[in-house]
Amino acid sequence: xxxxxxxxxxxxxxxxxxAGTGRPPGIPSVTELGAPGAGxxxxxxxxxxxxxxxxxxxxxxxxxxxxxxVKAATGDVKDVHDLMVKxxxxxxxxxxxxxxxxxxxxxxxxxxxMQI
Amino acid sequence: xxxxxxxxxxxxxxxxxxxxxxxxxxxxINTVRPPDExxxxxxxxxxxxxxxxxxxxxxxxxxxxxxxxxxxxxxAYDPTHPLADENGDIRMPDVDLGDQMVSMIVAxxxxxxxxxxxxxxxxxxxxxxxxxx
Numbered sequence: 001x002x003x004x005x006x007x008x009x010x011x012x013x014x015x016x017x018x019a020g021t022g023r024p025p026g027i028p029s030v031t032e033l034g035a036p037g038a039g040x041x042x043x044x045x046x047x048x049x050x051x052x053x054x055x056x057x058x059x060x061x062x063x064x065x066x067x068x069x070v071k072a073a074t075g076d077v078k079d080v081h082d083l084m085v086k087x088x089x090x091x092x093x094x095x096x097x098x099x100x101x102x103x104x105x106x107x108x109x110x111x112x113x114m115q116i
Numbered sequence: 117x118x119x120x121x122x123x124x125x126x127x128x129x130x131x132x133x134x135x136x137x138x139x140x141x142x143x144x145i146n147t148v149r150p151p152d153e154x155x156x157x158x159x160x161x162x163x164x165x166x167x168x169x170x171x172x173x174x175x176x177x178x179x180x181x182x183x184x185x186x187x188x189x190x191x192a193y194d195p196t197h198p199l200a201d202e203n204g205d206i207r208m209p210d211v212d213l214g215d216q217m218v219s220m221i222v223a224x225x226x227x228x229x230x231x232x233x234x235x236x237x238x239x240x241x242x243x244x245x246x247x248x249x
Contacts, residue, residue, distance in 0.1 A: 085128075
């Protein structure tokens with residue numbers, strides 16, 4: 001009788017799934033979550049892509065600021081404030097990229113310090 | 117990324133252009149022309165607001181163009197002047213020095229106000245970068 005009772009319990013809806021696939025229902029499989037390294041952004045944009053974009057923007061701003069500095073030295077610039085604003089923007093963009101890098105490194109070190 | 121800096125920079129450009137136009141008017145305040153030519157025309161800078169971010173643009177302001185004042189000028193009587201016609205008339209520009217001085221002060225204060233915006237925006241962005249440090 002007891003063995004028959006256990007069989008009846010296993011026949012319940014949820015537990016029969018457990019017996020079949022070995023995973024509780026409602027939890028997606030690892031392959032459905034996507035490959036490791038895929039970001040949570042729309043269209044699969046990763047953190048690495050964003051960082052590269054940021055670096056590209058910093059480089060563009062620095063190039064613009066350098067070009068304006070050359071024009072100012074040769075007396076070609078009409079708006080002095082333009083040069084100063086562009087160099088300020090380049091400095092700010094660089095500071096932003098450095099701050100993001102520091103945060104990423106901090107997070108990485110935090111994870112590496114974890115005891116297994 | 118730093119839109120406040122861009123709009124303040126556009127304001128600086130417009131006020132600088134206005135200051136240049138005013139200095140042009142003041143420099144030519146005694147420019148004499150013979151009566152058969154147009155007088156020196158006062159320069160007016162026309163500023164136009166650019167559509168803001170909610171309307172899809174970048175915001176800020178730009179110089180839409182320069183308008184020129186009255187070509188008639190003021191008729192003055194100076195028969196000793198080499199450019200005077202047979203009646204002794206010459207054309208002087210219709211530029212009021214008091215008006216130009218007031219415009220100069222307003223343009224300078226506008227320039228300073230935009231500079232303050234640039235400075236404050238830069239401080240705000242730098243303070244944001246200190247978050248969590």
